[in-house]
Structure formats: structure tokens, C-alpha cells
Amino acid sequence: MFDPSGIAVVGASASEGKIGYEAMANAAAFDGPVYPVNPSGSGTLFGEPFVESVSDIGGDVDLALCCVPGPALPDVLEECGEAGIGAAVVYASGFAEAGDEGERLQARVVDVADEHDVSLLGPNTSGFVVPERDLRCSFASGVEKIPAGNTAVVAQSGGVAHVLAFQSRRQGRGVSAMVGLGNRANVGFTEAIDYFDGDERTDAIVLHVEGTDDGRGLLEACRESDTPVVAYKVGQSDVGEFAESHTGALTGDHELYTAGFAQYGVPTVDATDDLLDAAAALGNSPEPAGPNVGVVTAQAGPGIIVTDRIQRAGGRLPELGAETRARIDDVLPGVTYTGNPVDTGRPMPEFGELVTAVAEDDAVDIVLVYELFEEALGFPVASLSGLAERVGKPVLFATEGVEEEMAEEKAALAEAGVPTFETPERAADAAGVLARYAELSARVAAEEVSRDA
């Protein structure tokens, strides 16, 4: 599905604005063969000659983008199956989300797909995009601008998948893939998590979840994943109406997702941008060993916001070791505050050395640096570069300043693999996610030990 050699666009159309046109326009950029399929098409579309049916395709093809209305799908999928195409994206809506008749149609589609061993993304999805391969199996406009990154976005809603992907672009981050699962006919969270866990471009997986009929399967897939997973569960209502017991009346969907994710090692967040911040922190850092955050700030005010918020977000602020405090005092006699946070009062050339000292403190599991941009000094890129890998701890960086003036230095930090954050709050929340991830991982590991014992 996500790594095809050739693509058939079934229902490709020369009329601009139709899904069959937009999907073809996006897919045409793919570096493998792309075939527009339509029995009534003639000539070429984006330079590729129309073929009448998927069985007439001569070359490699293993993915079909189905731009046909729902009722035509069973036949289309049967032809795909017979032509040896093992994966299909179904954009059409009007299936299980649309009442009894749609549900029956979806059941038929799944039967045909299962019989012919075809994986189905959708129906009722806007598709998926893998930027690094120019693989744009979405009919939405602008997907060619989504940059490549190392976060896999797996959203229940195709719309939210695009929201996250475009947000990620604006944040200068990018995605390894963006997937809208839609109705999850036979490719659901479990299959997607499994796939992206094994994907070498992916270092973090983010989930947008509205609700699924196999919550336990979802949790188990998350626990199995070696790649960190972060989840955003939407919707806080839905208490069982069947309840005869207090237990039933007190057990809502949201409680079970929240408790279940924690029990299975998955930190949860409550907003789309938090999801991407969490992924940036987890996907670009060594695994945190614990929840203890060492904060270094060049300005007291933002530092106070950060330290206050970290504790609410699940992190802890340990006392720094005597040795570290002595080092700080050595570098910078009379520094404003040498506890935790370390506050220098203003940016200064020695700032990088202080960050290094805190990062090397054994009491610290996670480092968070806040510094307003000072043009004459720039960022401590040299000190931060490679620091996280060397000390084996996440090092997060947050700043503020004039975008254009910081651009070059920010790019240098990105180049050095330092995850950066836009506000003191978001940096603190990202550190909180790392802290919770460390604690939840330890909890899951302890459970595994007691299960195996």
C-alpha cells in the first residue's frame, strides 16, 4: 500500500475538479508508472495514455486509487484482485458512515477485497501521502507542498490527516507519511501502526482517534511498536446507555481510551499541534530514561512559565548535583540562579557550556533550553549539535524572535537534529510528554517482567 511500484488511477478523468482528475494530477508526480484507467477515456492524461481496465495494464502495478462511486466498487475491486493489485485506496463515501444501505455495501466491498487479498484504505478517506517518494495518493490540493519528515501521521479522519500534515509544514517539520484511515474497512490502526513501526523513514507515530470497535487491538499494536506512539483521542462523551450498574454508568469511552493508552505505554495529548510537538520531541531524541527535566533559560520569565508548566505536564524538576552547580559557577560566577532552572538572565557566549553542564548531570533525564534570539550571539549551535546523542538524553530547544532574523540559525539547529518549539508552553508540554513516555515505558516494562515471571 504505502510502498508501491506502480499506480492505477481507476476512474481517472480529464475534467478538472473531479476527484478522478485531482487524484491523477497528484499521483502523476510519482517516480514509478502511473496509469489512468477509464473505459471512456481517450488520449493521454498528464502524459500517460488511458487504459480501458486494470487488466489491460502491461507494466508493474500494485496500487489502485479508486475514484469511482461506491456502487461500482465491488466490480472494480474484483478486477483489481484478478489483475494482481494488492492494495486500493477508496475515496468514495456513502458506506458504513451513511446508514444501513451503506453498511451493506461496505460489507460487500470488504468481502470482495478479502476474497482477492486486496488491502483497502478507506472508504471515505482522502487517502495518503509519502512526501519523500512524491507519492501523493490524495485528491486534496497542496499535498505536493508537504515536506518530508520523520513523523507518520495516522488519522481516523482524512480531513485531520491533512490538518496535521499542513500544520507540520508550517512548523517546518514534515512527515514520513500522512494517512487518513476513513472507515477502516480492512486497513485500520493496527495495520498502519504495524507498518510504520517497520518503516525506516518513521521515528514517531501520531494517532488521531475518534473511536474504533477494536480498542484492545489498537492498544496492543501500540505496545508492540518499538517506534514511539502518541495519541489524541477526540470526544469525551459516550457513556454506555445500557448500564445497569454504577460501573457501567461511570465507564465512558474516553476514560477507557485514556486509561488504556497509559496502561499500554502511549502518552496522550489534547490538541493537533501538541501531537506534532510530541512527535518532534520523541522522534528526534534518544529515549528518555526518566521524568527529570533540567531547564536552562536565558530569561527568567519564560523560564518560570516553563518550569511551572513542566510539573503539571508530568515532568519533575530535580535538584542539580553539587558538581554541576560548581561547574556553572566556574563558567559564570554569580549567575542569576544555579538551581533548576539555571537562569543566566540574558543570552551570553557561555550559554552553550551551561547547557552542556546540565545535560551531563546524572539527575537530569531530559534537557529543555529556552533562549530569546540575540542576533549578535545567535544560538549555541556548536554546543547543542550532537549533545543529545552524546549524553543519551533528549535536548529540546525553544526560542522567540524575529522569524527572518532567526531563520538561518534555526535551520542550523534543525540540521543538527535539535527539536525546536515555538512557545514556552509548547516546549514544556513536549518535555512533559517525554517525561510521561519514560514513566509509561517503565510501567509497561515492569508489567512484562511480572507477566514473564
Place this chain on the structure above:
Amino acid sequence: MRDADPIDAAREDGRTTLTEAEGKRLLAEAGVETPRFEVCPDATAAVDAAETLGYPVVVKVSSPAVTHKSEWADGAGVAIGLDSADAVREAAEAILAAAAESGIDADVLVEEAMDVNAGTEVIVGGLRDPSFGPVVLTGLGGVFTEVFEDTSHRIAPVSHREARSAIEELQAATLLRGYRGSDPADVDAVAAVVKAVGDFVTDYPIAELDVNPVLASADGAVALDALVVLEAE
């Protein structure tokens, strides 16, 4: 293998709800402590049971038709703190009369009284969720259960460690740790109930289960009431 007879008995009668006595027998087999009790067909048997158990006792309606006993028959369903044969006889007769009046089959459950002021009331519940399967709930119990909604959930089955963490994340954990000079409750005993209930919904065809309250004290954790609803066959 635990004896699942109460479940078979309910199935044979076409019932999905177990009586309190049936529920407590199942819990007792799973190692959960319950007060001593007897189920009696009439007032005389109830008095005999009370004499054997020792006063004070609690007398409750015992019928598959009554799930919320304290709200049943204008409060006749539960009589607490009975310390004489006359009081027991009166309470039992009231239950049987109310049952006859509403046309249901009922017995009388006579149980040794526990001092609920000697501990903290906790709810432990289980249910089979359509998406997550067996889950277990822990919370502040008794009359405040639905007032404060101080609960935590776990996907079942759970280890003793997870059961403990479910208790420790409650607001009510502060009460269990002991406050204003009271002795800390035996949290491990409560955790054992949480674990047992988790195993219970995992192993049996149970739709919903309330053990409410569980009386948690320094002496242990005792299940004072049990509501078991089976899955429809």
C-alpha cells in the same frame, strides 16, 4: 477451576442478574472476603440465622428481580444494625410482605453487620466493553460513588501492581492512606479485590459487575454488596 454454579443456576432460570448471595459466593470463591451470611425463606429462619451469626445483623431482600435493594419498596429492602430477634423478624416480614404485594419471589438475606465507619467505602467494578473487552473500575464507593465520580479504569486482566496503581491515582487514595489519625487501609487487600474482579470479568460471561461498597480498613477489604449482570446468551 472455580465453581461457576450460580451462573449456571441463573442461566437455567433464564436470568441475567445474580442475587447478592450468588454474587458473593462467586466472589468468595475468587478469594474476596465477604461478611458471613445466610439466605432464608421466611422470618423464623431469618431469626435463627441471626442467632447463629450473632447480633448486630443486616437484613436484605434477596431476589433476582431486585437489583437496587435500598431503593426497593420504600426502603424495606435493606435494614441495618438489627440487634434483636424481634427487629430481625420485623424486617424479614416487611420484606416478604412487600415482595408478595409486588408479586415477586424473594428470600431474606441475613448477614453479619460490619461497621462502615471503621473504614473507607470503595467501589470495584468490572464490565465487558464492546471495543476493549474486559475492563475493571476502581473508585470511591458507597453513596458518594456517582456524586464525585472519583474513578480509575484499567484494561483487564490486571497485575497486582496495576491494581495498586489504579487505587493510588484516586483522589480517595488520601483517605485510604489514613487521615486525621485513622489507620491506613490495607491497600494491598483492596488491590487483590481489583485484581480478582479483573480476572472475574475476563474468565466469566459477565456484562457488568459492581462490588459496592468494598469496605477498606487496616484489617483488610470486605465486599459488602455485589451486583452481577451476565451477558445475554
